[in-house]
Amino acid sequence: MDKQTETELQAAVLRRLLQHLDANKDVQNIDLMILAGFCRxxxxxxxxxxxxxxxxxxxxxxxxxxxxxxxxxxxxxxxxPEATPEQLAAFEARQKAKSGQ
Structure with a gap:
């Protein structure tokens, strides 16, 4: 695959990811951080x-x-919405696990 095609495919994937996130606004940033380690x-x-x-x-x-x-x-x-106490606890636990504490 040539570099231009690879770049075009990567750009298309990002557009699809953004469309998917836009269609699923109920997926909160804190949930993404807990599960995937990144958010919007x-x-x-x-x-x-x-x-x-x-x-x-x-x-x-x-x-x-x-x-x-x-x-x-x-x-x-x-x-x-505001993060729930459960979300905050899960996020904190992930951060501790990531830092090795």
Whole structure:
């Protein structure tokens, strides 16, 4: 496979992942962090870092909007309830396990 085709496939996969996350707004960031070790905010940070590698400055709000498909404040207000005590405990346990504590 040539490099251009590989890049196009990777871009298409990212678009599908973002569409999937958009279609499943009930999947909370904390749940993603607990299960997969990354969330929409991580994707936003990776997007911003990759832009910087290409000499493109994108601020965190713009990166989040690219990932969330809307301003983060709007997404948070409409789709992100407060984390439950159980979610917070599971997240803390994952962080401890990851750091070897």
């Amino acid at each position: 905010n991580c994707l936003s940070k990776w997007y911003m870092a990759e832009a910087k590698e290409k000499g493109i400055e994108i601020d965190y709000d713009a990166a989040r909007e690219a990932i969330y498909g809307m301003p983060y404040s709007e997404w948070k207000a409409n789709h992100q």
